[in-house]
Amino acid sequence: MTEIERADVDQINNALNPQAGKSKPIAVLASNNKRYLLKKQLVDLPNSSMFDEDSVFMQELLVYQIAVYLDIPVPGFAILNIEEEFIDENRDYLFSQHLKPGLYFGTEMLPNVENNLVDNYIQAIYHGKPYIIKSWNTYYRNVVNSDMYADIIALDCFTLNGDRFTNEGNLIISSNTQKERKVYAIDFGHCFFSPCWDANKMALFHGLLDAKTPEDYQEFSKCTVRALLKNSVDNHPAQGFGQIFRAMESNIDFSNGNPFNEIVTRISDISDSTLSNMLKSIPSEWIVGSEIQLDMYLHFLSRQKLQVQSMIDIMNNLGAFSNSLGGKLQWQTDTVSGMQL
Numbered sequence: 001m002t003e004i005e006r007a008d009v010d011q012i013n014n015a016l017n018p019q020a021g022k023s024k025p026i027a028v029l030a031s032n033n034k035r036y037l038l039k040k041q042l043v044d045l046p047n048s049s050m051f052d053e054d055s056v057f058m059q060e061l062l063v064y065q066i067a068v069y070l071d072i073p074v075p076g077f078a079i080l081n082i083e084e085e086f087i088d089e090n091r092d093y094l095f096s097q098h099l100k101p102g103l104y105f106g107t108e109m110l111p112n113v114e115n116n117l118v119d120n121y122i123q124a125i126y127h128g129k130p131y132i133i134k135s136w137n138t139y140y141r142n143v144v145n146s147d148m149y150a151d152i153i154a155l156d157c158f159t160l161n162g163d164r165f166t167n168e169g170n171l172i173i174s175s176n177t178q179k180e181r182k183v184y185a186i187d188f189g190h191c192f193f194s195p196c197w198d199a200n201k202m203a204l205f206h207g208l209l210d211a212k213t214p215e216d217y218q219e220f221s222k223c224t225v226r227a228l229l230k231n232s233v234d235n236h237p238a239q240g241f242g243q244i245f246r247a248m249e250s251n252i253d254f255s256n257g258n259p260f261n262e263i264v265t266r267i268s269d270i271s272d273s274t275l276s277n278m279l280k281s282i283p284s285e286w287i288v289g290s291e292i293q294l295d296m297y298l299h300f301l302s303r304q305k306l307q308v309q310s311m312i313d314i315m316n317n318l319g320a321f322s323n324s325l326g327g328k329l330q331w332q333t334d335t336v337s338g339m340q341l
């Protein structure tokens with residue numbers, strides 16, 4: 001595992017701030033001369049109170065590492081430090097942003113992101129403008145790495161991330177200087193169904209860790225798929241799996257066999273020591289629940305990696321994959337029973 005990059009925040013570049021996102025990440029220049037979007041843990045709620053997403057950095061750093069390990073395209077990322085002196089110089093702005101000295105999670109700013117376009121498409125679709133559908137469908141198809149959609153869906157199942165299926169801001173397309181369009185997954189702060197370490201998170205983890213029989217494990221998968229879909233349905237009724245999920249799945253190719261085979265095997269092969277090293281690299285100030293929190297994430301992921309296959313099977317039965325040739329998906333390795341088929 002390569003070292004995680006660390007740098008100091010040297011400058012704020014407000015003009016580059018994205019408009020999207022609840023936490024409104026801030027564009028900064030860091031001491032390693034790279035531009036980052038710095039995430040915040042305190043989020044402004046519409047009723048003008050603040051909400052402390054106490055595990056958002058911890059989950060971002062953990063799942064970014066998992067994504068890199070699985071070769072899923074994500075921007076570069078770093079642990080960014082805001083020093084006391086920096087706060088002194090930028091006091092008013094940083095105060096209004098609720099920023100204090102300390103460590104923050106940041107992702108390297110991708111060039112030429114096409115976000116606003118997606119927003120326009122989605123607005124048009126909601127407002128019943130059917131002619132837009134054709135260009136919307138090609139929007140996600142014309143990328144150089146469309147084989148990644150299956151991998152991203154499998155990662156979202158593994159990490160219980162319902163924050164992409166309907167959230168157009170969390171799957172972004174960036175073009176390089178050769179004008180090649182490439183899709184990236186970002187924003188893992190709301191994985192495991194919430195950005196917080198609390199009784200609900202512990203109950204979720206126990207739901208799997210206390211399972212004993214094959215039926216218990218199957219029931220856990222059913223509940224988690226239901227919860228992922230509920231996220232989608234609540235946000236945008238009548239969209240079923242969610243607009244972004246639909247955009248991803250409609251670009252998954254089933255003509256050469258089960259497109260989830262490789263990624264599901266790779267996830268189930270992640271070792272405990274790999275997971276443990278990822279958890280160890282998280283700064284202790286981001287871990288509100290001390291060793292217990294780290295231990296529970298390790299044990300949970302170590303078992304959840306075997307659930308992805310059944311989650312995808314359940315989704316398939318629910319008609320999630322429109323290009324599927326029908327019937328059951330064929331698996332090379334049965335990760336549920338650990339059997340080579």
Ligand SMILES: Nc1ncnc2c1ncn2[C@@H]1O[C@H](COP(=O)(O)OP(=O)(O)OP(=O)(O)O)[C@@H](O)[C@H]1O
Nearest residue numbers: 018020021022023024075107108109110115169187
């Ligand atoms: N590395 C990056 N490069 C380019 N743009 C980015 C990057 N990271 C984030 N953005 C832009 O900023 C937006 C918000 O970022 P992000 O999703 O990380 O924040 P958020 O506040 O957690 O969002 P939300 O909670 O609404 O999902 C993204 O939708 C994207 O437009």
Ligand SMILES: [Mg+2]
Nearest residue numbers: 021169170187
């Ligand atoms: Mg987001």
